[in-house]
Amino acid sequence: MRIDVSWGTGTVPVEIDSSRVGGVLKAKTEPATDPGGTLLAALAKSNPSFQEFLANAPSPMLVVANDATRPTPTAAVMKIIGGDLDRWLADGNAGGATTAAGVAPRELAFAVATGTHRGALPHELVTIFGAEVADRHAQRIFSHDCKDLDSLVHVGTTSRDNELWVNRLVVEAQSIVCINSVEPHYFAGYTGGRKSLFPGLAGYDTVKFNHMHSLRDGSDTLILDGNPVHEDLDEATRLVTKDKQIYSIQLVLDQDHGIGFAAAGALEDSFRKAVTVADKQFVLDIDEAYDIVVSVAPHPMDCNLYQTNKAIRSGALALKPGGILIVVSECPNGLGDNTTLVDLLAAADSPDQVLDDATRTEYRLGLQQATGIARVLQQAEIWIVSSLRAEQMRSIFFLPFTSVQAAVDAALLKKGPHTKVLFLLESSITVPRVRAR
Secondary structure, eight states: OEEEEEETTEEEEEEOOGGGEEEEEOOSOOOOSOHHHHHHHHHHHSSSOHHHHHHHOOSSEEEEEEOTTSOOOHHHHHHHHHHHHHHHHHHHTTTSSSOTTOOOOOOEEEEEEOTTSOOOOHHHHHHHHOHHHHHHTGGGEEEOOTTOGGGEEEEEEOTTOOEEEEEHHHHHOSEEEEEEEOOEETTTEESSGGGGTTTTTBOHHHHHHHHHGGGSTTOOTTOOTTOHHHHHHHHHHHHHHTTSEEEEEEEEEOTTSSEEEEEEESHHHHHHHHHHHHHHHHEEEESSOEEEEEEEOOTTTTSSHHHHHHHHHHHHTTEEEEEEEEEEOOOTTTTOSOOHHHHHHHTOSSHHHHHHHHTTSOOOTTHHHHHHHHHHHHHSEEEEESSSOHHHHHHTTEEEESOHHHHHHHHHHHHOTTOOEEEETTTTTOEEEEOOO
16 A cells, blocks of 8 residues: 655655555545635625725734745735735825825735744745735735844733733734634644734744743643633733734635635634634544554644644654654754754653753743653654754654655564554644544
């Protein structure tokens, strides 16, 4: 039996006897038959509709998009709404520098919500927005920098004492259009919705304080109510947007990472509608856990080890104690900008020491990744197929392999003739759930 496994923007084959395959699972999606029509319908039936929103939207307007580490099909959205945004801008500026009434011309800006990631590279801006929009609005597109203090404004404090610093573009905007996609998230419950602004356009210390809650009870995948990370993000978003006009476009991806479902309008309402659909598509019910799980981080979530953590944590949910988790992620951008995960694991003599050290270490971003992986390593082995240096992977208790085939063959040999393998082909965005017996 041949199974094609994602590797970068392509695939690599794995040959395995079909009797040794426990399952080959992906998100429960199909190619969208009319992605443009799906979005147009959502824009038309929202309250207000997108056209009604634009007709009354005050200037300045800010359009917020995800960075290139997310699979959100922003370019496809821009093909549909880009002309409307241009007309909104042109209609307000038809009279020249100022209108007859002395009103300043309309202003439009685009922000890439990088969170704590690096800024978007020029070629990534083309991928995110599409070549036409990236070129036409080149001077209006900005990448967020969470550590650029001059670009941040303090806007208040949450009930959990999180001091809220956010990009000045958010504060100055009177109208905001948020474009996002919704998938399960391993400690925020789900991506999407409020994440466009927090952590997407938040200051580093604000993100750090929020993510510190990932070590508390309730901060888990698929959980929103009672999740301290989500509730802090939600409160922060409400504080910063309370006097602004917000229009939200929340997407759920189809099989090809295009527009499979769209909800639009109010931020919370559209987000919750998308969550309902995402839960049906991305939660994979299985009858039992497995001794061997191949957990694949598909492009672009395979960009670095920091992002690969999502596939590790998800794949571990389907693994028996003492099992082998084979992680497949090219990691063309190396470890990622945040190396806390690697630093903490490499400095320890064992996974137990990582957890022990964490109790005496001041929280920093990435600590939750290190402790989460250490807990997996307490119960199982992690093998990895990537472009990362072998000695570096061994230093963090990962066993490196040069090919998926070699890793699968070695795992089957180690676990014996009756062992089966579960393949999770989109592990970064799916959540396996063992059915209760």
